Amino acid sequence: MLTRIDHVALVVEDLEKAIALYESGFQAHMCCRERNEAQGFEMAAFEVGGSMVELLAPTVPDSTIGRFLAKRGQGIHHVAFRVDNLREGIGRCQAKGLELVDKEPRRGAGGSRIAFLHPRSTMGALIELVEPGNEE
Amino acid sequence: MLTRIDHVALVVEDLEKAIALYESGFQAHMCCRERNEAQGFEMAAFEVGGSMVELLAPTVPDSTIGRFLAKRGQGIHHVAFRVDNLREGIGRCQAKGLELVDKEPRRGAGGSRIAFLHPRSTMGALIELVEPGNEE
Numbered sequence: 116m117l118t119r120i121d122h123v124a125l126v127v128e129d130l131e132k133a134i135a136l137y138e139s140g141f142q143a144h145m146c147c148r149e150r151n152e153a154q155g156f157e158m159a160a161f162e163v164g165g166s167m168v169e170l171l172a173p174t175v176p177d178s179t180i181g182r183f184l185a186k187r188g189q190g191i192h193h194v195a196f197r198v199d200n201l202r203e204g205i206g207r208c209q210a211k212g213l214e215l216v217d218k219e220p221r222r223g224a225g226g227s228r229i230a231f232l233h234p235r236s237t238m239g240a241l242i243e244l245v246e247p248g249n250e251e
Numbered sequence: 252m253l254t255r256i257d258h259v260a261l262v263v264e265d266l267e268k269a270i271a272l273y274e275s276g277f278q279a280h281m282c283c284r285e286r287n288e289a290q291g292f293e294m295a296a297f298e299v300g301g302s303m304v305e306l307l308a309p310t311v312p313d314s315t316i317g318r319f320l321a322k323r324g325q326g327i328h329h330v331a332f333r334v335d336n337l338r339e340g341i342g343r344c345q346a347k348g349l350e351l352v353d354k355e356p357r358r359g360a361g362g363s364r365i366a367f368l369h370p371r372s373t374m375g376a377l378i379e380l381v382e383p384g385n386e387e
Contacts, residue, residue, distance in 0.1 A: 116277050116278040116279070117277050117278070117279055117299045117300070118299075118300050119299060119300025119301065119302065120256050120259060120299055120300065120302045120304075123256065123259060123330050125374065125375075125376045126375075127374040127375070128374070129374075132374070133374050136349075136372075136373065136374065139347060140343070140344060140347045140349055141252050141253050141332070142252040142253070142343075143252075143253055163253045163254075163255060163256055163332065164253070164254050164255025164256065164301075164333070165255065165300075165301070166255065166256045166302065168256075168330075170374075188375055189374045189375025189376070190370070190374075190375040190376050190377075191327040191329075191330060191376050191377075193327075194259050194304075194327060196277070196299060197300070207276070207278075208276060211275060211276045213272075213276055234325075234326070236272075237272065238261065238263040238264070238268070238269050238272065238306075238325045238326075239261075239262075239263070239324055239325025239326040240261045240325070240326050240327050241326075241327075
C-alpha cells in the first residue's frame with residue numbers, strides 16, 4: 116500500500132534560516148516555495164532522492180502550524196507516505212479501525228490528493244497518505 | 252550531499268501493536284527486527300520504496316528512547332539522510348557551524364556509519380546522517 120516516503124515535514128520558526136540550513140549546510144535543492152494564506156503557513160520544499168523535505172513556518176500564530184510551534188516547539192511535524200490509490204488506502208485504514216482526520220481525499224499540492232490519519236490511531240505520529248497528481 | 256531519506260524513526264510504547272499497524276494496516280514489509288541491549292531499545296524496520304520506517308520501543312525506561320517517550324510521548328523521533336561520504340558530510344556541517352552529537356562517524360546497523368546532528372543546530376529536528384555499509 117505504501118510505495119515510498121513522499122515527504123517529511125518540519126515545523127520551523129524562521130523559514131529563511133531553515134532554507135539557508137538546507138541549501139548551504141546540506142546542499143539540498145529547493146524545488147518550490149509557496150505561501151498558503153488559507154492555512155496560515157509558508158512552505159519551502161527540497162528534493163532529496165525522490166522524496167521531499169518540507170519546511171513549514173507559520174504566517175499567523177493562530178494556525179495549525181502556529182499552534183504546533185507554540186505547544187511543541189520546532190521539530191518534525193509529520194511523515195507522508197505515497198499510495199497508488201488514496202480512496203483504497205482510506206478504505207483499508209477504515210476497515211482496520213484506524214481513525215482518519217480526512218475521511219474523503221482532499222486536494223494537496225501539485226494536483227495530489229491527500230488524507231491525514233489521526234495520531235491516536237498511529238502510535239502518536241501524524242501520518243499523511245498522498246496520491247500523486249498529474250502536475251508533478 | 253543528501254542522496255535520499257534513509258529512514259524515519261518513530262518511538263512507540265508497544266512494539267507488537269506498532270508492527271501490527273504497519274503490517275496489517277499499511278501492508279508494509281518488515282525487513283528486520285533487533286534488540287539493542289546496549290542502548291535499551293528494540294527496533295522493527297519496514298522497507299518503503301527504498302527508504303525505511305524504523306519503529307523503536309524502549310526495553311528499559313532509563314534509555315534515550317525511554318526518556319524521549321516519558322518526556323514527549325509516542326511520535327516521530329528523527330529523520331536520517333543518506334550521504335555518500337560521512338566524513339565529508341561531518342566536515343561540511345562543522346564548516347557551516349552546525350553542532351554534531353557525533354564528531355566522528357560511529358557504527359550503525361548493517362555496517363553503516365552514522366552521525367547525529369544536534370537539534371539546536373537543525374531547527375529542532377533530530378537529524379542523522381548515514382553512509383551505507385556493505386552488509387545491506
